[in-house]
Amino acid sequence: MSSTAPQIRRLQSVAPRIAQAALERARLTVVPRTRRTRAPRVPFVAFVSVILLAGVVGLLLFNTSMQQASFKATALENQATDLGAQQEALEMDIQALREPQRLARLAQDMGMVIPSTPAGVLDLSTGRITGKPVPASGGDAIPLHMPGPKKPAELQRPADVEVNPAKVDAARTDAGTKPKNTTDGAPTGDR
């Protein structure tokens, strides 16, 4: 105890200074505000808005063009169907014109017949003619029409399509004559 007394005293004389310093050190002060450099706000906002707007407008345009294409596709499909139907109708006309019975009728009107005799054969390698060619005669004419049905008229169902073409008068010998057409231009064969 006796040894400590002078130390304490010394301490008491020193302490306030140290404490003062410590206090000085421990005190919080407000940090002065430093000036941050910030990107200017307006251009950025504008940039983002432009992107957004471009996206929306692009989408709208894209969608519109798709719709336009869809309209066009529908229209073209309808046109294709119509043209297909027309082509079919024309092909039917050709078929009617190429019917063997029509050709036979036109030919016989011109005085031609399918010969019922064999033809001579010319062998191209030897140049020899074999066979007994016989000229055709009027007796080779074949019937041009199949006989009609044997049903009484009142049982005959009316057909869906017109099947009463004009009978070609036998006097006509012009091979280029067309059968008389029905109102819609589809020649029907002889029946």
Added chain:
Amino acid sequence: MSRPSTLRTRRGTGPRRGSPKLRMQVGFLLIAIVLSVFAGRLVQLQGLDPDSYAQMAAAEGSDHVVLPASRGEILDRNGEPLAETVDGRMIIADPAVTAKVAPQLATVLAKRLGIDYFQTLERLRVEDSRFQYVARQVPASKAEKVVADIRKEFEDEDGRPFAGLTTERDPLRIYPNDDVAANLLGFLGTPKDDGSAQALAGLEASFNKYLSGKDGEATYEVGAGNQIPLGDNTVTPAVDGRNLHLTIDRDLQFYAQRVLQQTVTRAAGKSGIAVIMDSRTGDLLALADYPTYDASDPYRYDDSLYKSSALTDVYEPGSVEKVLTVSSLVDAGLAFKEQKFRVPGQLHRQDRPIGDYWEHGMLRLTLAGIIAKSSNVGTVLAADQFHNGQLRRYLTAYGLGQRTDVGLGGETKGLLPQGAAWTSQVGDRIAFGQSLSVNAVQMAAAVNTIANGGVRIAPSLVQGEATTDKGQKVGSDVASTTRVISADAAHETMLMMERVLDPEEGVAPGAAVPGYRVAGKTGTAQRVGENGGYDGSTTVSFAGFAPADDPRFTIYVVVHSPRPGSGGGSTAGPAFSKLMSYTLRRYGVPPTGGKPNQTPVEW
């Protein structure tokens, strides 16, 4: 819970506000009620029947269409169409709208479409109906045109187009050649309610599945009649029907039908058949029936004509069958062409005498002479050399009594007696072609066996291969070949058949084709009438092939019930000659340059 107090301090509380606690309870109760309604609906949608609701949602604003499969065409051997499908329309009237203008409308329709005026008028005026067919299966371009014109012509006061007529898809089957090959093709009737084809006869019916294909379907979202891009869509593509290629040659078929018609009508016959067959391949180039019908307009004809009588009707072949008997004898080593026979005028067998078609005393004929003169008595004498059952085995190998299965339905297989039914007198009569029945294609294929060097090749009507609705594979690719007689026996039979056309010795000089060697055989058989017995009418026929020494075509012409006194040689012979000349010329077959053989017919 402390918020309301603060709120109250902010807003200030009115005297009529009631207690906050009560308001809270009422509010929560209302929220709970609304949320339970939502929850209940959620359970109903997701738990009870989610699928049907999903479907309903999908159907909203989406369009479902059937993608129809197009029916295959039927083509001849050169690709000429015999039956094809074109786009067609049904025209549908809405009587609620059309009744007011029915007379004018019916006039226009009747004129433009060629339909019956009164029937149309009636349909346009049906009461309490919104849907009436006006016309079915009208070619599409024509139907659309007519309906478009009517819409314009009958527009109402405000200029809106007339809404009483609409069109729907209704494919139309056309037969561009009318009656040519109609007996084979058959036809399609009015489609069934589900839009599928209703095949009523012929190849259309027996190959219906093969020709039909399979419909597809598509579902897509639509807005104002246009498909919405990027919308949901599912497509099952249609599988189109396949084309059926026939072995028939259209122009030859046409000529055969006309020549047959001429032959039958000139002989005052009841009906007739002509078969033209390629000897080497068995292809049927023409199969004509008379009478026949028009496939484009079948309902005007009796439905008994909707068939190929060459396959469905059986008859007794008569003397043409003698070549089968004689060729079997030669093949079995029991006879040869110069073999000598003493042929009496009548042969007395068990139940009744066998005679010839002409009166004669004792003749000394060779086997070739028996064929050339077509002697029943001689044939029976020659056939006596057969062992038991031998002739039957040969005739079975020739294909008699079995279906040819060319691919047409309703074929009758004919009758070759067997077992106890083959008595000795039946055997005698079968030897010269009575007491057995055949169909024409069977018989043509049997005679063609002799043309084809003794090998029977099954006839075919379909080129390549196709499957009938019954699941049978038919066609030239699957045609079977069987050796029936040796090549030597076939050749020897041919030499005897050639004597049939001899102008001096034979019975059918009219069947000759100038410049070519032809082998053939006539037939005149008694016909079985309605009552099951012979009724005095006959079936006359001629079967033959040319060129005889290198056969290319076999032709068989049959005329049923010609006027009395007609014979196979004089009636069917000339038709055979015409058809054979035409066929040889059409296919460019040169004469072989040989001379007909002169095997003696008498000794």
